[in-house]
Amino acid sequence: MNNNKITIAIDGYSSTGKSTVAKQLAKHLGYIYVDSGAMYRAVTYYAMIHGFIDEHQFNKEALISNLQSIEISFKFNSDLGFAEVYLNGENVEKQIRTLEVSGFVSKVATLPEVRSQLVKQQQKMGKDKGVVMDGRDIGTVVFPDAELKLFMSASAETRAKRRYKELIDRGDDVRYEDVLRNVEERDYMDTNRAESPLLKAPDAINFDNSNMTRDKQFEAILKLVDKVIDK
Template identity: 45%
Template structure:
């Protein structure tokens, strides 16, 4: 019997980095579902397809194969039709495209089995927007990780600056708020805390404190 941890929350809450560190500490596999949607969005961008429900997106899915694999450090590698695209899907543009494409029901259905199969064959911490509500509703541990929009924008701003990118804090804050609205108001699998989840607000916590909090919630639950 494998243990599944569903970690949901808004954009920029630190889900990926926190989940990755917690998974390593617990010897779980970390599954970044946002990367899957980013990959579909990236595929659409490559083909010049608008990220809206359309026959063009249907055709794109029909010829698209997305796989998750892991390197010897346990880090997730995302493959698009056999090609590692992990380095191409982390831009602000890719983030916004992912938000739009993830609202398409057929895209969500396309990726659902891949995500569920991971939880059937590994102990996982899986992060996303609808893991506890839709993807893994029977997960043993459900956590909703959040922080204020300002705190999330500041963290993203700092992260992108450290990567040498020319970014503006107000633009990032605007993107965070727009993403929050889009994710929570979409018709399919809107962002919301899962029933019975533990809500963890990291606005006042630093990274290490956030990781410790998540690990303690997981250990107390399982």
Template identity: 55%
Template sequence: MKKITIAIDGFSSCGKSTMAKDLARSVGYIYVDTGAMYRAVTLYAMRHNMFNTDGTVKVDDLEKAMADIHISFELNGKTGRNDTFLNGEDVEDDIRSMAVAGHVSPIAAVPFVRKAMVVQQQAMGTKKGIVMDGRDIGTTVFPEAELKIFVTASPMVRAERRYAELKGKGLKVNFNDILKNVEERDYIDTHREVSPLRKADDAIELDNSNMTIEEQREWLLEKFRLATNQHE
């Protein structure tokens, strides 16, 4: 069966990564979490004091440091997940914090950061057989992807999911803070100048507000089967 490229885009906390990981595992494709790449750059910037007091990015400092920011993914033998590495350090847990979530959208809106990440992402997908999720995969990174999915859900539902996820990790979180973060990220992601979040013209939209993970899995597998049959 001919391998294809699968692009899954959508809003924050709508389950894109879970869907993409599950699909990749089910069909034997490689999974790349592009959101983790931007989070890793954000973590680097936070550790190196590259944010102003108002939350804006010290772009000159970050631009000088971009050549020293190396991101990779490695399989964790204990958990079976693909962990994110920043300059050789496993930062998978660090990049999932609310602190990083609150700073990632301004980083992702910086043109030279997006350019650097897109180059890395396109290099990862040259051999097909890849599932990649993010904000601009179907529109910018892989506009020729054979299967494009655009995932959405209401801000309230997404905040509830994020709250449950963080509580499950034993973190002390406030629901209203999470909802505010979700809404702020939506605005920044859809209004940024470079590669704003939008549904590609040929993407299939999925509103999973009221769907179970199993229902999403079956829906996505069906779309995968149809796409691979069309591109035999």
């Protein structure tokens, strides 16, 4: 493998294993990994703890006026082998992965002000290439010139099963039906929002991993990466 550093943009539906493969690639290539979804989750968590969003209301103006006080960073944890998310200096990796945050994140992510603020930060993180970023609009909005773009998909049931297993393994008390409903609702919101909806970039490679193990998926994607780097 030569030293041509590239930008790898991975988009797709929720729970398609985007961040799993992005972490694997970043580790293997020695690239920076940025979980853009975690950034939206961190903003959502901030909104929740400040009382800007709950089941009954969403005070968009309050969140927008506080965006300047939200600082999101990633710090590599060598014990875990990946970077954890910090919100204003506090490790919030576990707090942002709950089903409750998942339930609000699409609403927060539809705000143009939130997206534009985070896209700026993401583009700054990737300016020197050698970055793997995953999300919903990385290949279309954040890095339209990325050398490799992947669009990940899998059936809603497959994705809900994966997400359910993750949450149960972590000790969360959740029902499969609720997880499936959350996956379907997020699909609808992600694809139908006015601001940067989830779209496959014309030059992205469609990658359906419904019937793939993590190892098989990694091998297949690594071949695509090598092909681009060796060009």
